[in-house]
Amino acid sequence: MEHRDPGPDRPHIPVLIGPILAAVGPVTGHWLDGTFGAGGYTRALLDAGAATVTGVDRDPLALDMAAAWRADYGDRLRLVAGNFSELDQHAGQPLDGVVLDLGVSSMQLDQAARGFSFAKDGPLDMRMAQAGTSAADLVNTAAEQALADILYHYGEERASRRIARAIVAARETAPITTTLQLASIVAGCLPRPKPGQSHPATRSFQAIRIAVNTEFNELIEGLMAAERALKPGGMLAVVTFHSLEDRIVKRFFQNRAGRDAQTNRYAPERAEDAARFTLVTKGALAPDADEIAANPRARSSKLRVGQRTTAPAGPVDPEALGVPMLPDTHATRAKFKSAKPKPVHKGSR
Template sequence: MLNECLKALAIDPAGVYVDGTLGNGGHAGAILERLGEGGTLVGFDRDVDAIERVSEKLKSAEGRRVELVHDNYANMAERLDGLGIGKVNGLLLDLGVSSFQLDLAGRGFSFMRDGPVDMRMDQTQGQTAGELVNAASEQELADIIYRYGEERASRRIARAIVEARAKMEIGTTAQLAGIVERAKGGRRGKKTHPATKTFQALRMAVNDELAGIEQVLETMVGRMAEGGRIVVLTFHSLEDRMVKQFFSRHVPREESLQQGGVRRIYEEPPVKWIWKRPLTAGNEEQAMNPRSRSAKLRAVETGEYDGDKA
């Protein structure tokens, strides 16, 4: 949904734009192409490989300022302070795992490629998913799988994991996927793999993803310039719900007063929706990129508010 993201950002050639999730650099490169003399692009990624990869792609900036930061986007406001950057004209967050990470067996994100159960977006720090599944209690695992994966069979899966690791440490994604598949009773004609929700849950827990989303939105909404835009692309319901609820709290709504008249209620600063409903990928893009089927794009603009579209 590259074109939709760029349209939502409404790029000012002289503006300051932040890509909070560099990935393979597709969005960052497209933003940079639209920036003119004096424009600034700041890119964040927790994956040092992404920083190195994108650095090569963006090395010819021609008068435009480019800063690439190896850090969690949750720390964005603090890192922008360190760069001497104040107000921002546009912020883009493409949430989830990049295709590059999914394609590398050694990263452990996908059950389609056998590798170590890692799943860390930043491999320089933190607990791996393998350490989590081999050490957490049955109740802790069930809670994680249910909360982050919205998996109804979370208790059965957690019990199966604990029983399996008692016999042998769970060391590979194939082992883990097999345990989950057996616990759920196989695919039974379904298109999605039985381990999909469990892998999602473990990845989100290891990387503390929901807390990061909340923090970046909380700290950046007040840093947006007048008319600045925050654009967020999500890939599952938990992320989308969090983003929608956050934006909704900042969109003014009118409440009738008992004594007559109305008052506008919202959290500062006010924002307005760019469109009423989230955008989704078209049929052609879904056919080319199956991952885009679950994508939802939401965007808001900061500044004076002229009506509730929610």
């Protein structure tokens, strides 16, 4: 997630870029920016010494917007349209580093037509890839219980049943097609916020966006793909913006660092339990006061960094990572537990 900077050449500055560069430095070799966005992380990595950066984004607009400056870096920059859940395939070769900036970008929030913002009226869309099922499709067709489950599990919204009931009642009169329509319905179910509190629709919009873009599945797949793609000694830096994301990333690093693998510390280490990462940041790093003052959207961001070991990549159990599961999607757990490591393709994509 990035914020605007008045400089004409650098319209966006990535969140926590200083701590990232300090934690992973020196920056060398081939890096992959799995959430390219406005290109802030990619440009910072190239300027810091990366020989090559592969920028991946599923939003075609993000790649189009890079046309104004990508020539400045020549063949050091590769852009790929795709999901970071397949970043090992997009990389084409083993990587020296991966950076992931999760959630919705400022670029997407600032464009009302993308339908992410409850503060600006626009079509109820929320699709990062601009294809597939939209937020309007979900809100107008999902059963009341399914909506309540999404709001509760993906948004931690305690009033999920009340809000789902209100959505279903409203759509019986007319389809819900705009962001302000939905925000008004949600706000009508909750107390008026006190000064300094977030908008009442914040949690609901987060939950619906996560469902529309299958963000938790993408995150688990992306973390596993990074594990497969990174060279021994390679760095994985992940920036999160809400507690559910951070819990998954935190537990992934703990799990892959072997923190919860051995019940008997005197027993020989099993090959499948060998640490796949060492923790570079012992806890989450947060932005300092200066960064928050310059970019209020950075307030909730957290950074975690791990370094790849020589242990082979392996499957992951989403239950162990605290991944929110909807009642009808528990089969997802078996999918990830039985997943086999994929080879990193050689050569360019």
